[in-house]
Amino acid sequence: MMSDPTALNTRDACVAADAADPLAGFRDEFLLPEGVVYLDGNSLGALPRAAGERAREVLEQEWGRDLIGSWNKNHWFELPTRIGGKIGALIGGGEGGCVATDTTSINVFKALGAALRIQREDHPDRRVIISERENFPTDLYMVEGMVEFLDDGYELRLIDDEASLADELAASGDDAAVVMLTHVNYRSGRMWDMTGITRRAHEAGALMIWDLCHSAGAVPVDLTAAAADFAIGCTYKYLNGGPGSPAFVWISPKHLERAEQPLSGWWGHRRPFDMAVGYAPAEGAAKFLCGTQPILSLATMEAGIDIALRVDRSALREKSLALTSLFIALVEERLAAHPLTLITPRDEASRGSHVSFRHPEGFAVMKALIAEGVVGDYREPEVLRFGFTPLYVGYADVWDAVEAFRRVLDEELWRAPEFQQRGAVT
């Protein structure tokens, strides 16, 4: 309904849209700084009030008072599977295939390791791993590290779009082992067709791994419907888990019994407290656990996940598209005189929940914009990135952000010496 941006052509209309927003109530569940339009929830989500309460409880009562007893009494041991189960529900993962643990990078290694091992057993000649050149770099770095470490003829090949993926799959033929893509691109906000791409990978005999860092909590994901094989992702963006909160890894039920991952630590053992010599993997997704988890970060992050579980996901997607479409429309209408290039798809079906524009002075522009109270971020090269978390960003925020953006460009505020100095943007 709201994704017709032409309906919101005044600030009053935006305020009215906020008043009618079925998700408006969620904003009060977050603590946001005064006087700031926060458009960087795609990098670090805001603090849920309930997370603050939970952190204090873990700190003072569970660690401080119950001490070692908390592993059982306060269910610390269960946190990775319990929270993982909740994340699994958010991404259409079905029952029991997901654990919350470690980092996205580490989980890439586990999922890729498990996928390559399945291929090694069934099709030992399949040694090509396909990913996207514009993938978030750590995904590629982890593949590189694994390829070099295995030193056994594995190879990473990079594609750019659906057409070059099709070409590469055709060229790889019976060598294609794994396709690993990030569902929503971190820079452009472009979203792959998960179901269609997974089908193509499978037709070529490859297993499919999806990175959901910019998807979970932001766009509809149904791994089961897409017939995906593995997925990984972070929780500190749209799931508002807190800075560096543990990531997740999901294994399709079709692989769960068989899958084995290389980081076989004691938390993934069937009976960790037998202290037995000889690794025996746990049942289910728990075998994708490895070492002792950072409980303070892990327990605190559950508050953000619990909010995400209460949100109507159709309403969330609808509002996300309305916000991003409104932002694109207002920027293009009101900032038309400036050298801005939209790099996010106009096609809503191919768009995540953030919008990026290139500007030749992107770095200084973003610094100036932050000084005006609009917090987005900057990614090389020249990319201004604006994330719209529908839980706490409203239509009037979009209006105000565009007005600040216009001031920064019209009045050339970005020319101020303090914004010209390179370094960190925030």
Add this chain to the structure above:
Amino acid sequence: MMSDPTALNTRDACVAADAADPLAGFRDEFLLPEGVVYLDGNSLGALPRAAGERAREVLEQEWGRDLIGSWNKNHWFELPTRIGGKIGALIGGGEGGCVATDTTSINVFKALGAALRIQREDHPDRRVIISERENFPTDLYMVEGMVEFLDDGYELRLIDDEASLADELAASGDDAAVVMLTHVNYRSGRMWDMTGITRRAHEAGALMIWDLCHSAGAVPVDLTAAAADFAIGCTYKYLNGGPGSPAFVWISPKHLERAEQPLSGWWGHRRPFDMAVGYAPAEGAAKFLCGTQPILSLATMEAGIDIALRVDRSALREKSLALTSLFIALVEERLAAHPLTLITPRDEASRGSHVSFRHPEGFAVMKALIAEGVVGDYREPEVLRFGFTPLYVGYADVWDAVEAFRRVLDEELWRAPEFQQRGAVT
């Protein structure tokens, strides 16, 4: 001075020893539950007051108010190297070879991966990894996972003591690649001679990895003097970092330039924010980082490390030995009628900071003892384990713990049905 336990043969003498204890002031820096003698700091250290303050600051101000800007403004990015530097200082690691990150298990994989890679380049036939049968299981599980994943002729062989290590090194000959031992055994409390063992490993052409989980913050460690190659360890035991707080990995300066580890994520990249295609390792120990760290847990743990840095390490060791020797002496004198078997070395030079006794009903005995307010823990098989953190355990605590232990055994409190039920001990 205090390690002559015969001097403390009354509770009053223990109270007097506490009053004269140069480390007594540290106890007030921790929040400990009322009415409990906490002898499990070797499993989960107590909560430093400063950690609580730091956690609230990170939560409310850094995450809640400064949001994404905290990565730079509040130095989140620097936490792994800054805190790692402090830990390096505690373990005689010299400058810059240590980072605080991930879990002990993951860091085993990195250190072992780096060591095997060095050997692969210099001595490709060295494929034998030697560890101890009684090692903490996750260390062995991680080796197993790596050996299976590499699928390239690597082999794990297990030894029991110095003699069988010597035999195995002789038998392995030019095949020995790595010796990986845990400095202080998690169950028995036995401590290896770090310098002597490292020399033997090197004489056999193997690289030496030390696991310091039960050493860091508890016993003197000088990795440089021992000429060790790599070390790993956790921070949530004697360093009081909090439940599951990030672990550490140390790389000897002699390997730092050359070492490459397989988990090559973006935090270990030379310029992570260039978002460049192609992994280029950072300078120094930072290349042993991988993914985004759990900031709430990581920042909070620094408080415990800072306390450890202020402690006189000779005084710490002296008190640790006095406490463990006193405990052994009192148990053997006052509980002589009971079937208790000391499995911790009497020789102080071979003892860490905990003491373990076997008892045929160990599980029920520990449950009963915890009900009496003395929190130790239980490890299969039949082992009652008592950890003595000199920062917050005193001589009168030892006396009281032994008295409770005596009550549990003399009055057979452990026979109560609620203590007979198997399951978690705490």
